[in-house]
Amino acid sequence: MFRLRTFLVAAAASIAVATGLIVSGPAPEAEAVPDTIPLTITNNSGRGEPVYIYNLGTELSSGQLGYADADGTFHAWPAGGNPPTPAPDASIEGPANGETLTIQMPKFSGRIYFSVGEKLHFSLTPDGLVQPAVQNPDDPNRDILFNWSEYTLNDAGLWINSTQVDMFTAPYTVGVREQSGTVRTTGELKPGGYSAVFDGVRDAGWGDLVHNGPDGTPLRVLSPGHGVGTGDVPADAMSDYIDRVWEHYSSNTLTVTPISHEPDTKYYGTVSGDVMNFTDGSGEVVTSFNKPDSDSVFGCHKELDAPNDQVRGPLSRTLCAGFNRSTLLTNSEQPDPDNSNFYQDPVTNHYARVIHEQMVDGKAYAFAFDDVGAHESLVHDGDPAEAFMTLTPYE
Structure with missing residues (x-):
């Protein structure tokens, strides 16, 4: 692997x-x-x-x-x-x-x-x-x-x-x-x-x-983005939070303003089954995300792939940040600008929180x-x- x-x-x-x-x-x-x-x-x-x-x-x-x-x-x-x-x-x-x-x-x-x-x-x-x-x-x-x-x-x-x-x-x-x-x-x-x-x-x-190094002293902390693959972090480390986010937006709307210098560009996400669909202001679906797993969240890849475009990439980056910072349930308008709200859920990216x-x-x-x-x-x-x-x- x-x-x-x-x-x-x-x-x-x-x-x-x-x-x-x-x-x-x-x-x-x-x-x-x-x-x-x-x-x-x-x-x-x-x-x-x-x-x-x-x-x-x-x-x-x-x-x-x-x-x-x-x-x-x-x-x-x-x-x-x-x-x-x-x-x-x-x-x-x-x-x-x-x-x-x-x-x-x-x-x-x-x-x-x-x-x-x-x-x-x-x-x-x-x-x-x-x-x-x-x-x-x-x-x-x-x-x-x-x-x-x-x-x-x-x-x-x-x-x-x-x-x-x-x-x-x-x-x-x-x-x-x-x-x-x-x-x-x-x-x-x-x-x-x-x-x-x-x-x-x-x-x-x-x-x-x-x-740890050969002498037993700590050399590094591996990020959970690698830790899921190595088995150093449970593969379901973020699953509870992901499940709660998916359930919440089955009956609520997530509003994302993904490009900071384009405040009027907004997309609206709702969940149907295992898919979150994002629509633009006209109601047209612009991209969809399958329900991610912990590896997708920590690595900001797989189900949260972020191509270098003007729609899916910016949306994926914002979702990835919201999952890692555990702000998607406390603020339905993303990205959350207030870092005092970050990492407050018990299920979060503790590596990022501590750093x-x-x-x-x-x-x-x-x-x-x-x-x-x-x-x-x-x-x-x-x-x-x-x-x-x-x-x-x-x-």
Whole structure:
């Protein structure tokens, strides 16, 4: 059931769909974004092990997959094999504890990985790069402490986030410095927040999501989006809530305004049997959703598939967020903008709940469409002067 994952990044498009931001061209009357901008990485982790940095993704000017070195120079991946062949060593020696390193970020859509203690293992298939998939017990990176940030830098600026969609592990923040000198950051844990996430997931009864390293110390918490597949979360974890939602909207209407900058675009959902049908203002059915299971909810896929269109995709993202945040029964108008209403039902995405609780600004990317309503840990600037990544303490 475990599949090798190929790195075919389309982050610019996915960010545009998820946030409603236009990232396909330069901002009106803005100065052109340079070909590279500096990324300053600071190691405040308190750990003494070496750190390795990787900048992997798609070069936007060519569409080629590859990596960038410390100077921001792009290197295309060579052809891979089947079985997968080792990828070239794309690592950059990172800063020691208490030090900083500045590298150049090119116009890319991809990921900044960092690993602690040892280098990551990447390989290539004929389709591209095989990334770490630590939900697979046979993955060679399973016992390595690592994490990553996702970003897009293009003519419209920089989008960079901290992500917990796949797992919660080595803590870090991301930031951007505007041309004015203002710095905005996100992803910072509260004091004691790192340990509190592990404890909170265990207290919720989802302790099997915690993966320990060879020395017995916790390495990461796997997201329930992977946990259903691995058996670390019960396959019926969300079933009671899903059943109650389906029953409620058999006799009530769910109103969804899925695109934030189009407040007059509304759809109306009602359940008939195992199907929720959405109609537009004229009463025409525009799309329908089969009753989802827990895996569909946690992964925002399968029955909650979200194509890159203007109707089903936005509706699916909103439904996915409402299920994970457990707001569909308390607010029939979605998305619910008030995060004080999130995760209040006993049946909810406890992984996402705990992570959000431990963030200084309350924002996180704890499931695929946590950006619905702008509750994600992302910073954007249309004319960035510098980007930041700070490795923070494990407390």
